[in-house]
Amino acid sequence: MTGQRTVAETARPSEPRYGNRPTMKDVAARAGVGLKTVSRVVNGEPGVTPDTERRVQEAIEALGFRRNDSARVLRKGRTASIGLVLEDLADPFYGPLSRAVEEVARAHGALLINGSSAEDPDREQELALALCARRVDGLIVIPAGDDHRYLEPEIKAGIATVFVDRPAGRIDADTILSDSYGGAREGVAHLIAHGHRRIGFIGDRPRIHTATERLRGYHAAMADAGTAVHDSWVSLGSTEPGRVRAAVERMVSGPEPVTALFAGNNRVTVTAVRVLAEQERRIALVGFDDIELADLLGITVVAQDAAAVGRTAAEHLFRRLDGADHPPVRVQLPTALVPRGSGELPPA
Structure with a gap:
């Protein structure tokens, strides 16, 4: 028309x-x-x-x-994506770590895909291999297990891999850690400097690298002070609140109760704060990892820089993706003691 x-x-x-x-x-x-x-x-x-x-x-x-990323993949052989396998997405420590990894990935034009292993080695392996099957260019893994030989074929196929917070098991790979041993040693020494000798240690499961390193730091500080450690002063296991509560209550009671506690991670610290608030006697406390509102509550902590850990891991990963072929490196970042009051209480 x-x-x-x-x-x-x-x-x-x-x-x-x-x-x-x-x-x-x-x-x-x-x-x-x-x-x-x-x-x-x-x-x-x-x-x-x-x-x-x-x-x-x-x-x-x-x-x-x-x-059109599909065409880009075919042209360059890269998917512009990386995978991050965390221990627990709900853990406050992993929030800034994950965000830092994402920021570095974004600066390199890559997408971050993450998931939680829930501290289950089988789940960790399932997640890591699922990400590899989706052709991520690289992996950042917070290990739940102690045998990572299942990743050897993927690494040989070109998937760059960096381990964070804990070293890989039975393979050599780039590893980015916080100084768990040195941080715990400094935190316990801080309690000793304020007059404490009966100091309890409550940590995570003994199979976890960070838990054993922090326990080792505790023993080193006690040995430096010439103080023998009683078996009843140490408790390793689940960070489930009921288990931690029972351990704290046992240590602060009895004929020779502890006068101070060192909490092995942020989840232990949160439960310890609640239990100690119920006690008539004031117990000194230093926690490993910072926690929300710790500054307002006056909780002395050994702080890790989770963002620096994540950023360092991601930068190493992209250096590998850009062709760096040097032997695997192990980077250990320092911690910082942050006195806020709870760790400076004298023995009661």
């Missing part, structure tokens, strides 16, 4: 036809630039003036263009 035009006929030449995804050619036509210029902007490459980059970005937003 004369005078009528279809939707396709009235579309601007620089816009994609109705129902089709916009392409780089569409963006180039709308912005009035070459295809290579659009590619440089999309992939964050140098060589584009600010004014040109602005025009390209405006065209991208107007057209709703999205990069």
Whole structure:
């Protein structure tokens, strides 16, 4: 019919036809630039003036263009994604760690996919291999198990792998740790410096590397002070509140109760604070890991820099992805004693 035009006929030449995804050619036509210029902007490459980059970005937003990562994978053999296997997504320690990893990944144009092993070695293996099956370029793993030979074929196939918080079991790989031994030794020495000799230690399961390292630091500080450790002063096991509560109550009661406690991680500290608040006698406390509101509650802690741990791990991972082929490294980051009052109480 004369005078009528279809939707396709009235579309601007620089816009994609109705129902089709916009392409780089569409963006180039709308912005009035070459295809290579659009590619440089999309992939964050140098060589584009600010004014040109602005025009390209405006065209991208107007057209709703999205990069075709499937084509990118075929072209470069990389998926621009990495996997992070955590112990427990609900643990406050892993929040800043995960965020730091994500920030580094984003700066490298990569997507982060994470999951929780729930401290189950089988679940850790299942998650790690599932991420490998989805062709992530690299893995960051907080180990739950002590045998990581299952990852050897994946590493040989080119999947960069970094272990965090605990070393890998039975393989050599890049490892980023906090100084659990030194931090615990300093925290217990702090209690000793304030007059305590009967100091209890409540930690995580003995199969966990950080738990054994912190226990080792406790024993070293006590030995430095010439103080023998009674078996009743040490309790390792689940961080479940009921188990920790029973351990604290047992240590602070009896004919020779402890006058101070060293809590082996943030979950132990939270329960210990609750139990100690119920006691008539004031018990000194130092916890490993900071906890929310610790500054307001006056809780002395040995603080880890979780963000620095995550950032360092991610940076090592991307260096491997960029071709670094040096032998596996082991990086140990320092902790910091933060006195706030609970660790400075004298023996009662």
